[in-house]
Amino acid sequence: MTPAQKRALVTGGTGFIGAATLSRLIERGYEVHLLGRKATWDGAGLPWAKSPRFHQIDLLQQDCRDLLAAIRPTHLLHLAWYAEHGAFWWALENLDWVAASLRLVRAFAASGGTRAVFAGTCAEYDWSADTLDEATTPLRPATLYGASKLALFQLLQAARDQLGVSTAWGRIFFPYGPRDQAGKLLSAVIDGVRAGKAVACSDGRQVRSFIYVEDVARAFVALLDSDVSGAVNIATDEISSVRDMVSLAARLSGDESLVQFGARPMQKGEPPLLRAAARRLFEEVGFRPQFNLADGIAETVRLRAAKAN
Amino acid sequence: MTPAQKRALVTGGTGFIGAATLSRLIERGYEVHLLGRKATWDGAGLPWAKSPRFHQIDLLQQDCRDLLAAIRPTHLLHLAWYAEHGAFWWALENLDWVAASLRLVRAFAASGGTRAVFAGTCAEYDWSADTLDEATTPLRPATLYGASKLALFQLLQAARDQLGVSTAWGRIFFPYGPRDQAGKLLSAVIDGVRAGKAVACSDGRQVRSFIYVEDVARAFVALLDSDVSGAVNIATDEISSVRDMVSLAARLSGDESLVQFGARPMQKGEPPLLRAAARRLFEEVGFRPQFNLADGIAETVRLRAAKAN
Numbered sequence: 001m002t003p004a005q006k007r008a009l010v011t012g013g014t015g016f017i018g019a020a021t022l023s024r025l026i027e028r029g030y031e032v033h034l035l036g037r038k039a040t041w042d043g044a045g046l047p048w049a050k051s052p053r054f055h056q057i058d059l060l061q062q063d064c065r066d067l068l069a070a071i072r073p074t075h076l077l078h079l080a081w082y083a084e085h086g087a088f089w090w091a092l093e094n095l096d097w098v099a100a101s102l103r104l105v106r107a108f109a110a111s112g113g114t115r116a117v118f119a120g121t122c123a124e125y126d127w128s129a130d131t132l133d134e135a136t137t138p139l140r141p142a143t144l145y146g147a148s149k150l151a152l153f154q155l156l157q158a159a160r161d162q163l164g165v166s167t168a169w170g171r172i173f174f175p176y177g178p179r180d181q182a183g184k185l186l187s188a189v190i191d192g193v194r195a196g197k198a199v200a201c202s203d204g205r206q207v208r209s210f211i212y213v214e215d216v217a218r219a220f221v222a223l224l225d226s227d228v229s230g231a232v233n234i235a236t237d238e239i240s241s242v243r244d245m246v247s248l249a250a251r252l253s254g255d256e257s258l259v260q261f262g263a264r265p266m267q268k269g270e271p272p273l274l275r276a277a278a279r280r281l282f283e284e285v286g287f288r289p290q291f292n293l294a295d296g297i298a299e300t301v302r303l304r305a306a307k308a309n
Numbered sequence: 310m311t312p313a314q315k316r317a318l319v320t321g322g323t324g325f326i327g328a329a330t331l332s333r334l335i336e337r338g339y340e341v342h343l344l345g346r347k348a349t350w351d352g353a354g355l356p357w358a359k360s361p362r363f364h365q366i367d368l369l370q371q372d373c374r375d376l377l378a379a380i381r382p383t384h385l386l387h388l389a390w391y392a393e394h395g396a397f398w399w400a401l402e403n404l405d406w407v408a409a410s411l412r413l414v415r416a417f418a419a420s421g422g423t424r425a426v427f428a429g430t431c432a433e434y435d436w437s438a439d440t441l442d443e444a445t446t447p448l449r450p451a452t453l454y455g456a457s458k459l460a461l462f463q464l465l466q467a468a469r470d471q472l473g474v475s476t477a478w479g480r481i482f483f484p485y486g487p488r489d490q491a492g493k494l495l496s497a498v499i500d501g502v503r504a505g506k507a508v509a510c511s512d513g514r515q516v517r518s519f520i521y522v523e524d525v526a527r528a529f530v531a532l533l534d535s536d537v538s539g540a541v542n543i544a545t546d547e548i549s550s551v552r553d554m555v556s557l558a559a560r561l562s563g564d565e566s567l568v569q570f571g572a573r574p575m576q577k578g579e580p581p582l583l584r585a586a587a588r589r590l591f592e593e594v595g596f597r598p599q600f601n602l603a604d605g606i607a608e609t610v611r612l613r614a615a616k617a618n
Contacts, residue, residue, distance in 0.1 A: 092471050095415060095464060099408035106404060147467035151460040155404060158456035162401050 005029045008224065009071060009113075011059065011104070013052065014041060016179050017119070017172070020217030022052055028225055033071050035059065035080070051187045054294030060093075061102040068107040069239060075109045076116040077224050080211030085181045094148035101152050109163045120171040120231065122209075122274065124150040132278035134171070136229045141271060160229075165251065168223050173235035173276045176245075176296065178303035186297075189246050190304050193253040200263035202270075204243030209235040209276040212296030215289040222287045228280070235276030236289045245297060252301040316340045317413065317533065318380060318422075320368065320413070321388030322361065323350060325488050326428070326481070329526030330386060331361055337534055342380050344368065344389070368409040369402075377416040385425040386533050390540045394490045403457035412462050418472045426533045429480040429540060431518075431583065433459040442586035443480070443540045451578060453512040462540065469538075477532050482544035482585045485554075486522030487612035495606075497554050499613050502562040509572035509581075513552030518544040518585035523607030524598040531596045537589070544585030545598045554606060 008025050012018040025032045032052035034041065035245035041054040057067055059080060076099060082093035101118070108116060123146035126138040141147045153169050160167060180187045185201070192199035211219075211234065219234045243261060249254045281287045291299065317334050321327040322343035334341045342348065350363040366376055368389060387410060391402035410427070417425060420479075432455035436445040450456045458513035462478050469476060489496045494510070500507035520543065528543045552570060559565045590596045600608065 024400060090471055092415065092418075092468060095411045095468055098464065102404045102408040106401065109401075141467070144467045144471060147463060148365040151464050154456060155407065155460050158450070158453045159401060159404055162399055 002177070004074075005031055006075060007033065007071070008075040008077060009033045009035065009068070009073035009108070010052070010077045011035045012078065012081065012119070014038070015079060015083065015293050016177065016181070017175065017216050017220070018079045019179070020214050021079075021221055024218055024221040025077075026052075028221060030075065033073060035064075035067075035113070048176065057074045059104060060096050064104055065107045065110065068111040072111050073113050074115065075224055076105070076113055077220060078104060078116065079119045079220070081119065085183045089143040089145045091144070094144050098148050098152050102155065105156065105163065105165070109165050113165055115166045115224065115227075117168045117170060117220060118152070118156065119220075120153055120169045121146060121149045122171050122173045122233070122235075122276065124153065124171060127269070127271045127274060129274045130273045131277055132233065134233060134280055142168060166227055166229060168226070169231045170220055170223055171231055172216060172236040173209040173211055173274075175211050175213050175216045176300060178300045178307065180215070185242070185246065186249055186300065187304070189249050189259060190253045190301055191308070193250045193255055193258045194305065194308065196255075198258050198260055199250070200260050201246060202242070202264050202266045203239055204246055205272065206266070206270050207239050207241050207273045207275070209239050209274065209278075210245060210293055210296075211236050211289070212291040212299070215291055215296075218290065219245065219281055219285070219287050222285050223281075226285050228284045232280045232285060233271045233276045233278055234281065235278050237276075237278045237282070238293055239275050241292050245293065248294065248297045249301055252298055253305075313383075314340055315384060316342065316380070316382045317384040317386060318342045318344065318377070318382035318387065318417070319361070319386045320344045321390065321428070324388060324392065325490070326484065326522060326525050326529070327388045328488070329486075329523050330388075330530055333527055333530040334362075337530060339384065342382060344373075344376075353366070353371055367591055368413060369405050373413055374419065375604065377420040381420050382417065382422055383424065384533055385414070386529060387413060387425065388428045388529070388548055390428065394492045398436050398452040398454045400453070403453050407457050407461050411464065411559070414465065414472065414474070418474050422474055424475045424533065424536075426477045426479060426529060427461070427465065428529075430455060430458045431460065431464055431480050431482045431542070431544075431585065432481060436578070436580045436583060439582045440584045440586055441542065443542060443589055466539070468556045469563065475536055475538060477535070477537050478540045479527060479529055479532055479543040480520040480540055482520055482542065482583075484520050484522050484525045485609060487609045487616065488522070494551070494555065495558055495609065496613070497560050498568060499562045499610055500617070502559045502564055502567045503617065505564075505567070507567050507569055509569050510555060510557070511573050511575045512571045513555055514550055514581065515575070515579050516548050516550050516582045518548050518583065518587075519554060519602055519605075520598070521544050521600040521608070524605075527599065528590055528594070531594050532590075535594050537593045541589045541594060542585045542587055543590065544587050546585075546587045546591070547602055548584050549602050552615045554602065557603065557606045561607055562614075579584070
């Protein structure tokens with residue numbers, strides 16, 4: 001008996017996390033289709049014969065039903081969202097993405113899809129808790145971004161039986177990696193130190209569950225390939241202070257002393273500790289990270305330097 | 310100083326509740342615009358000179374931005390939703406209406422609108438509570454309809470400052486009236502008794518906050534014309550058992566003895582008591598109902614008979 005072809009449709013597949021999912025999906029035997037707004041796609045260096053098929057569409061503006069009926073994906077990995085650094089927390093585009101995501105999942109179900117995984121966020125949780133657990137931590141987002149992701153999650157949960165699609169929702173914790181947007185903390189530190197400039201940081205005492213972007217991608221692909229349903233934290237069980245992470249990145253970039261901790265105020269609403277419960281991802285999905293923080297930071301510094309040179 | 314023209318855009322304006330809002334809006338000095346799917350509109354018997362302007366659009370299928378930019382409404386009363394009797398509780402069209410409503414409010418804000426009121430539902434509340442209060446009762450919908458309305462409410466709340474629109478959310482309790490869909494309980498009782506047929510009912514012991522459709526419409530218009538924000542129950546402070554309401558309707562229709570209480574099982578998940586806290590609507594919005602239950606039932610029977618003859 002030949003297993004039926006699994007056909008994955010990926011949105012946001014050219015983005016920070018999405019780009020890292022493509023080769024994993026191919027490895028797992030998926031025929032991969034990408035949706036994207038740009039007119040062309042560079043193929044992301046993947047071998048031509050197995051290269052994902054790229055379909056140009058603007059999900060915020062265009063009706064996707066005909067396209068999905070033509071592709072007939074069995075699996076959907078919906079990572080696309082408004083992600084402009086800094087602005088995304090309160091942008092009204094969050095509402096547009098809720099609407100577009102609902103239209104997408106309706107079209108996916110109508111075209112015969114059976115399994116869908118969506119990108120959620122740890123910002124759906126009440127951040128007054130220290131450990132953020134899928135089963136027990138209250139959901140109380142403090143931002144429009146968190147509220148929008150949560151609303152979509154709750155709608156998918158409520159519509160589960162009617163949609164006839166098995167769904168899971170990956171709540172991403174604090175991802176980092178070499179393709180991170182330049183304005184973000186780690187990129188700023190690496191680029192600054194490499195340029196011999198002082199880098200102003202907060203005191204960096206806040207502790208977070210960080211996860212390397214390749215592990216985020218692997219976790220999403222494992223989740224898509226499982227039948228686990230509902231919310232699953234996308235995180236490892238390793239925590240670190242921002243200070244330790246930044247110090248390591250600066251040291252590996254050439255000069256730890258260029259980082260000025262305490263030179264900037266802590267951002268408003270930054271709790272001292274946000275730790276993910278990673279039990280569901282580890283035990284139910286069977287995921288194991290390939291990068292601990294030291295390795296992930298080393299890889300980030302190495303790849304960012306390679307790109308800059 | 311001449312007050313600026315208030316221009317109200319009403320969706321669902323040809324429906325059960327929406328149709329009753331039109332003359333109230335005109336009375337309050339609004340220039341009224343209706344959106345509707347049908348090609349034409351009968352004018353609802355309103356005087357031609359003040360008749361609302363009708364614009365044909367299918368909000369589920371069409372982009373409404375150009376139309377709203379042309380109308381430039383100052384006020385939005387969004388009542389349209391999927392309302393097929395029986396089916397609406399679990400229909401996937403609920404998701405489509407969340408998406409369409411988000412697009413609508415974005416277009417309304419972009420076209421310069423300042424005040425918007427939306428139709429919510431008492432089914433957003435946890436029905437294990439007896440008295441459903443905006444400030445204290447947990448929100449825990451048991452249906453896709455309730456979850457969809459709640460998700461939209463929470464998104465509007467989270468986006469309030471960014472939208473720059475003053476918003477309120479009217480949670481409708483148990484409305485009744487002569488234009489009620491024929492399959493609904495009260496219509497079935499009146500039509501059945503008038504035809505001399507026995508009508509099978511549940512035991513009818515459940516107690517509800519009922520409200521006459523004209524009062525629902527008046528409450529929404531009063532809310533639109535106020536600056537009260539957030540959720541407001543659309544209900545009176547009068548409660549009644551289904552049995553008492555049905556008995557009165559049957560008596561006024563000719564023969565109370567044709568109603569067979571207990572001949573049908575109670576619908577699943579029907580709590581014995583659902584009473585609205587009506588304090589916000591009465592005290593903050595300043596609404597007073599014009600119909601008590603006896604008057605509302607009498608009017609319903611009278612108008613339904615007039616229509617049938």
